[in-house]
Amino acid sequence: MNKLKPTxxxxxxxxxxxxxxxxxKSGKLVGGEVIIKSIALMHDRGNGLGGGFAAYGIYxxxxxxxxxxxxxxxxxxxxxxxxxxxxxxxIEQQEDIPTRRTKAIATPPVFKRYFIKPLQTDKxxxxxxxxxxxxxxxVVGHVMxxxxxxxxxxxxxxGKNMGAFKGVGYPEEIADFFRLEEYTGYIWTAHNRFPTNTxxxxxxxHPFTLLDWSIVHNGEISSYGINKRYLEMYGYLCTMLTDTExxxxxxxxxxxxxxxxxxxxxxxxASPFWDxxxxxxxxxxxxxxxxRQVYGSALLNGPFAILFASNKGLIGLNDRVKLRPxxxxxxxxxxxxxxxxxxxxxxxxxxxxxxxxxxxxxVIVEMDKGVA
Amino acid sequence: xxxxxxxxxxxxxxxxxxxxxAAGADKIELDNVNGQYFIGDGINKxxxxxxxxxxxxxxxxxxxxxxxxxKDNGQDNIGNTMNAGKVVVHGHAGDVLGYGMRGGRLHIRxxxxxxxxxxxxxxxxxxxxxxxxxxxxxxxxxxxxxGVLILLGMYSDDTEKPKHGFLLGTGMHGGVIYVRGxxxxxxxxxxxxxxxxxxxxxxxxxGYLTEYCKxxxxxxxxxxxxxxxxxxxxxxxxxxxxYTPMPR
Numbered sequence: 169m170n171k172l173k174p175t176x177x178x179x180x181x182x183x184x185x186x187x188x189x190x191x192x193k194s195g196k197l198v199g200g201e202v203i204i205k206s207i208a209l210m211h212d213r214g215n216g217l218g219g220g221f222a223a224y225g226i227y228x229x230x231x232x233x234x235x236x237x238x239x240x241x242x243x244x245x246x247x248x249x250x251x252x253x254x255x256x257x258x259i260e261q262q263e264d265i266p267t268r269r270t271k272a273i274a275t276p277p278v279f280k281r282y283f284i285k286p287l288q289t290d291k292x293x294x295x296x297x298x299x300x301x302x303x304x305x306x307v308v309g310h311v312m313x314x315x316x317x318x319x320x321x322x323x324x325x326x327g328k329n330m331g332a333f334k335g336v337g338y339p340e341e342i343a344d345f346f347r348l349e350e351y352t353g354y355i356w357t358a359h360n361r362f363p364t365n366t367x368x369x370x371x372x373x374h375p376f377t378l379l380d381w382s383i384v385h386n387g388e389i390s391s392y393g394i395n396k397r398y399l400e401m402y403g404y405l406c407t408m409l410t411d412t413e414x415x416x417x418x419x420x421x422x423x424x425x426x427x428x429x430x431x432x433x434x435x436x437x438a439s440p441f442w443d444x445x446x447x448x449x450x451x452x453x454x455x456x457x458x459x460r461q462v463y464g465s466a467l468l469n470g471p472f473a474i475l476f477a478s479n480k481g482l483i484g485l486n487d488r489v490k491l492r493p494x495x496x497x498x499x500x501x502x503x504x505x506x507x508x509x510x511x512x513x514x515x516x517x518x519x520x521x522x523x524x525x526x527x528x529x530x531v532i533v534e535m536d537k538g539v540a
Numbered sequence: 541x542x543x544x545x546x547x548x549x550x551x552x553x554x555x556x557x558x559x560x561x562a563a564g565a566d567k568i569e570l571d572n573v574n575g576q577y578f579i580g581d582g583i584n585k586x587x588x589x590x591x592x593x594x595x596x597x598x599x600x601x602x603x604x605x606x607x608x609x610x611k612d613n614g615q616d617n618i619g620n621t622m623n624a625g626k627v628v629v630h631g632h633a634g635d636v637l638g639y640g641m642r643g644g645r646l647h648i649r650x651x652x653x654x655x656x657x658x659x660x661x662x663x664x665x666x667x668x669x670x671x672x673x674x675x676x677x678x679x680x681x682x683x684x685x686x687g688v689l690i691l692l693g694m695y696s697d698d699t700e701k702p703k704h705g706f707l708l709g710t711g712m713h714g715g716v717i718y719v720r721g722x723x724x725x726x727x728x729x730x731x732x733x734x735x736x737x738x739x740x741x742x743x744x745x746x747g748y749l750t751e752y753c754k755x756x757x758x759x760x761x762x763x764x765x766x767x768x769x770x771x772x773x774x775x776x777x778x779x780x781x782x783y784t785p786m787p788r
Contacts, residue, residue, distance in 0.1 A: 209575050212550070444706075447726070489678065490654045493616055493635060508615055509634075510575025510594045522613065523698065524634065524653050526705075527678065 185374070185386040186213030188506035189357030189475045190515070191482040195539035196501070197225060198356065200348030202515050207358035208340040209514045210507060217368025218361025219342035220334025222325070222375040222382035222477055223353035231329040233260050233283035234307055234379075239370060240278040241320035249314055249321045256292075256310055257284035265333075265346065272341035277370055279324075279346075281331070286310075304379055304424065308403075311378060315407040322371045322407075327380025329479060334359075334373035342373075354535070355482050357475050359384035363410075371408050376416040379424070380478045385412040386507060387472030387492045398465035412474075418466050419476055430483055434530035436463035438488050475505055481534040490527030497522040503533045541565045546572035550596060554578055561587050561606075575615075580608045586625075597634075600627045603644070616653070619646045622668070628755045632674060632697070641668040641687065647752050650674035651696050654705070655682050660715060662686030671752045678705030681771075685714040690748060692720045692763065708732070709771055713778055717771040718745055720763070728771070731778040737770045 188206045192198060203221060227235050236253070240246040253259060265279035286292050286306050295301040295309075311323045325332035330353075333346040339360045343349070359374035366372055375382040389395065389411035396406045396414055402425070404417040415437070422433040436459050439445075445456045460467070471491030476483050484505040486494050497504045497512045497519035504512040509522060525531045541560055545553050553576050560568055566587055573579070573593030580589055584604035591610045600608050601620035613631035619638045626645040635653035638646050643666040651674035658679070660668050668687035674696035681689050693703035702724065709717060709732035718741075723734060737745060745768060746760070753760040 212577065490635065495634070508575055508596065509613055510596055510615065513574055513594050521697070522632070524632075524651075524677070527654065 185218075185362050185384075186210035186360040186507045186511070187358065187374075187384045187386050187473065187475055188504075188511045189355070189384070189477065189482055189484075190502055190504040191355045191477075191533050191535070193481075193501040193503070193533065193536045193539070195225065195354045195535065197352035197354055200343065200351045200353075200356070203356035203358045204340055204343045204348060206506065206511045206515045207360055208338075209511045210360055211338060211340070213362065213507060214338060214360030215362045216338050216341075217336055217363050218334070218359070218373035219337050219339030220332060220359050220361075220373040220375050220384070221339070221343065221346075221348060222330065222332045222355075222357045222377065222384070223348070223351055224330045224355035224380070224477060224479055225353040226331055226351045227283070227329050230260065230283040233285055234326055234328055235331055236282040236284060236326050237265060237324035237331050237333070238280050238282065239322045239324050240280070241322075241370075245318055245320035246278060246280070248318050252310075252314060252318065253282060253284060256287055256289065257282070258287050259284050266350070267345050268347050270341065270344050273335065273337050273345045276335060276345065308378060308420065312403065312405050316405045323377075324371075325375075325377040325382065327377065327382075327479065330380050330382070332375050332377045332382055334375065335370045336368055336373065354539075355477050357382060357384050357477050357482070359386075366409050369409075372410045374412055376408060376410070376413045378416045378420045381416050381419050381476060382478075383412055383415045383419070383474055383476045385415060385472055385474045387474075387487065388470045389414060389468050389472060390470035391468055394465050395468065415468065415474060415476070418468075422463070422466060430481075430532050431530055432459060434483065434485050434532075435459055435528075436466045437468045438485055438528040438530075439463075439467055440488065440528060473507065479535070481532065483533070484525060484531040486525060486527045486529070488528035495522065495524055496531050501536075503531075505531065541567065542569045542571060544572055545570045545574075545576060545593070548576065550576040550578060554581065557589070558583070561585050580606055580627075583625075600625070603627075613650075614648070619644070619668075619670070622646070623666075630756070633672075635677070637672075638668060638670045638687075641670065642666055643668050645751070646670040647755050648672045648674070649695055649756050651676070651698065651701075653677045655679045657684055657687070657689040657717075658682045660684050660687040660689065662715065669748050671748065673752075673756070673758075675701050676704045676708075678707055679710055680704055680708045681712050681715070681717045682707075682709075683711040683713075684709065684717070684773075687715045688744075688748065689715070689717040690719075690745070690752075691717070694720065694763070702727075709773070711778060712771075712773040713776050714773060716741075718768045719771065720768050721766045722769050723771065731773055731775065732771050733774050735770045735772065737768055741770055742768075 261283045374384045392411040473492035473494040569590045575596040577596035580600045582602045583606040588607045604623040610629040614629040614633035616634035621640045624643045632650040652672040654677035671690040710729035
């Protein structure tokens with residue numbers, strides 16, 4: 169199961185992308201056509217080499233199972249992955265991800281989804297009982313193995329009650345291909361890609377995911393090398409040839425594994441400058457100094473605007489000097505975040521409030537208690 | 541002349557606008573605009589374009605003598621390399637406004653984003669003026685080389701937000717910034733100094749603000765009630781010594 173070396177060895181990606189997303193804090197289910205309308209307004213921010221969506225709340229009937237969205241580039245990949253899943257997971261349900269044959273999408277890979285739980289294998293018992301691991305940790309390990317060891321197989325998403333849909337095309341074409349209007353969710357994010365440094369391939373489209381984390385990103389992470397090596401120490405392997413991947417794994421490490429609250433994790437990714445830290449009141453100064461010292465290798469350098477979502481909520485974050493656009497708006501229990509205000513106004517013509525968040529200051533929106 | 545822009549692709553909309561302008565229209569009203577890029581770009585006739593909705597990025601870029609009135613909010617890069625004319629925005633606007641602007645007026649009623657007035661410049665009678673009625677993000681007047689930037693801090697939707705961001709005037713080496721009610725000196729760049737306006741400055745400032753107040757039906761007396769500070773660069777070549785000492 170040794171993976172062939174990719175033809176491209178670029179380590180990062182510069183992009184002039186568009187992103188948009190929204191959340192209903194009370195868990196109102198919204199059809200896919202809404203997010204499609206929003207991202208399609210920013211059609212010209214991409215170049216047709218990548219579009220994608222993340223949706224939360226779409227699989228309530230399987231909400232206790234990890235929903236694996238798989239992409240296969242060849243039959244062998246499918247066969248090997250299914251054997252792998254079979255020996256490590258209880259598979260409650262498996263099926264093709266419904267797609268629509270369209271002219272816009274030339275040669276799509278094969279997409280399948282599996283609703284699964286780890287099997288009580290000896291290895292699993294060992295991990296849980298003696299290695300202090302959780303089901304999530306076990307699943308992360310399997311995701312890394314499939315991505316890294318099965319040539320032509322990629323886990324597009326692996327969270328519960330959520331899924332990512334992405335590929336090569338404009339986002340509205342990808343949405344059409346995946347029949348997204350047939351899904352309803354309470355958080356949606358979308359991305360329109362303009363890759364300039366790495367191949368526009370199906371796995372390289374956003375969002376990037378791990379468990380129920382999903383990231384869409386506009387910008388360039390120039391610290392990719394440092395971030396990647398740091399993550400490798402914790403068992404995260406970057407296989408998607410694109411910088412954004414590190415953000416997904418970094419958040420999993422900082423928030424899920426190290427237990428940082430989202431606002432502190434955000435401050436690790438987009439830490440204030442030292443002179444600003446030094447001018448803060450003593451307790452804050454100590455806290456931020458510790459974060460910068462401990463998580464220096466988690467700092468994201470370079471311009472970015474990102475949206476990251478999980479079943480718990482939606483977070484928008486800019487780099488410290490705001491080198492990429494990000495606008496937010498709220499209306500009733502909905503919060504919207506996008507590269508352009510017009511993308512929000514397209515689906516929410518009269519928001520209660522519209523604002524531009526400060527660079528490095530996360531906009532954190534959590535689901536109401538007891539929802540989702 | 542009214543044009544319904546609902547769902548019209550930006551190229552088609554701008555082609556239509558240029559045709560109408562070429563045919564001699566002096567007033568155009570665009571309805572249901574949402575996100576169309578490049579409106580009014582390069583137009584060199586004294587036409588007035590009223591926009592109902594949120595226009596897309598690079599509004600009024602390279603514009604040379606037209607007037608654009610936006611009845612809603614604006615986005616990023618308004619007045620990019622604008623030569624003459626005026627853009628009036630009744631709501632807030634985004635980042636990088638007046639980039640390399642070399643003449644004309646940019647009047648924003650509410651808040652503005654990051655890097656506003658970046659590399660504005662002036663030459664002889666060409667002197668751009670950018671006025672923001674609300675609050676500003678970081679790098680206000682970044683690399684400014686000429687022209688006038690005015691920040692009022694009066695008409696913002698966000699009462700918590702500070703009047704201006706960090707590194708005001710960073711890399712500034714020409715032109716002047718006026719801020720109503722003073723600045724937070726900790727948040728200035730090293731390249732600028734703060735002064736009191738002279739009587740001539742006051743007269744010039746009042747002239748600009750009178751026009752601004754007329755556009756938004758505001759009371760000039762109210763605006764002039766507080767003192768302004770004047771911010772100018774300490775050097776016309778702030779980074780001259782960065783790599784090699786310059787001969788004096």
